Amino acid sequence: MACMNEDGQWIVLMGLLAALGLFFLALIINQSALVGQTTAEGVLEFPKNDIRDLRSEIFDYYDDYGPLQTLGYLDDVEEDIVRISLERKNxxxxxxxxxxxxVSGRLLRPVTIHYYNGVTEYDETVYY
Amino acid sequence: MVNDAGQLYTMEGVAAGVIMLLTVYIVISTTSIYTPGDTHIPDMQLEQLGSDVLAMMDTPDTNGTKSALETFVNADDDAGFESMFLSYCNAKASGAADDLHMSANVTYRDGNLIKEHQFLAPDNTWTGRESAVRVTRWVQLDSQPGRTTYAGARAQAVLVEVLLWRA
Incomplete structure (x- = not known):
């Protein structure tokens, strides 16, 4: 190590720290796209809107229960929901x-709903 | 005789080696480059927007009346449906309106068959290569003597399916 100048060691060390800092910042930017992707895929895969829509349709069905029963269409509408769900929503x-x-002074009907699309299963019993 | 001169040069050499190894690792492990289009973030936003628009259209103004969506579907009114849907989903708080386009089908059950009725054909921006999303909404139609669309006069549940894309 003859003739090597050892001045400025602190500057070299700080330069190394700055380089490492920049490296980790770059790593964070590099990961950000991946984080957005997994979040978006999670949201897309979970059928939140499908389940909410199915519930509101079933509640529509029970809202109309009396007229549908009078006209004899109860089974028809139920079969519509079951078969179109299987065909178009898997x-x-x-x-x-x-x-x-x-239930607390009101006469409510326990409605049980089952939903399964191969990934997400949803079951509930709601008094409606 | 071992002396301790040049320790910092040794450390520097080790640090440089580590940085080079990490760089090589990152370069080799990056087999694909992510762009925002690959990440499905715009798809997620578009799907949520479309579902929200359909939910708004399916909400009646007052209790006991029919929603706009049910009225349009029952009357097979594609023009009214398109104009309301696009005005909702292209609306922005400020600046020019958005440029979303759509087509729509209604799926119904006729006996043992599930059939589709083309409610609204795609406009001329449709090339088949768009990254479109599909949003759906159930609509329950009351029985109506004389209705010839869908499964006829009986009360029925139909599924409105909207294909939504950015031109």
């Missing part, structure tokens, strides 16, 4: 109701 859907019960 989802196994089934729903049924029990006899109306007294």
């Amino acid at each position: 989802a196994v859907v089934y729903f049924w109701d029990g006899p109306p019960q007294d």
Whole structure:
């Protein structure tokens, strides 16, 4: 190591730290696209809107329960929902109701909803 | 005789080696380059926007009345449906309106068959290569004697499917 000048070692060391800092910042930018992708794919894959829409359609069905029963269309509309869900949404859907019960002074019907699209399964019993 | 001169040069050499190794690792492990289009973020935003527009259209103004969506579908009114849908989804808080386009189908059950009715044909921006998203909404139609579209006069549940893309 003869004739080598050892001045400025702190400057060299700080230069190294700055380089490492920049390296980690670049790593964070590099990962950001991947983070956005996994989030977006998670949102796209989870059928939140499908399930909400199915629930509101089933509630529409029970809103119209009386007229549909009078005209004899209850089974038809139920079959529409079940078969179109399978054909167009790739989802196994089934729903049924029990006899109306007294819930806090109101006569409500327990409605059980089943939804399964191969990835997400959803079951609930709601008094409607 | 071992002396301790030049320690910093050794450290520097080690640090340079580590940085080069990391660079080579990153270069080799980067087999593809991500662009925003690959990441499905715009698809997610478009799908949520379309679902929200359909939910708005399916909300009646007052309790007991029919929603705009149900009215359009029941009357097979494609022009009214298109104009309301596009005005909702192209609306922006400021600046020029957005440039989204759409087509729509209605799926219904006729006996043992699931059939599709083309509610609204795509406009001339459609080339088949768009990255379109599909949003859907259930609509329940009351029984209406004399109706010839969909499964006829009986009460029925139909699925409105909208294809939405940015031209």
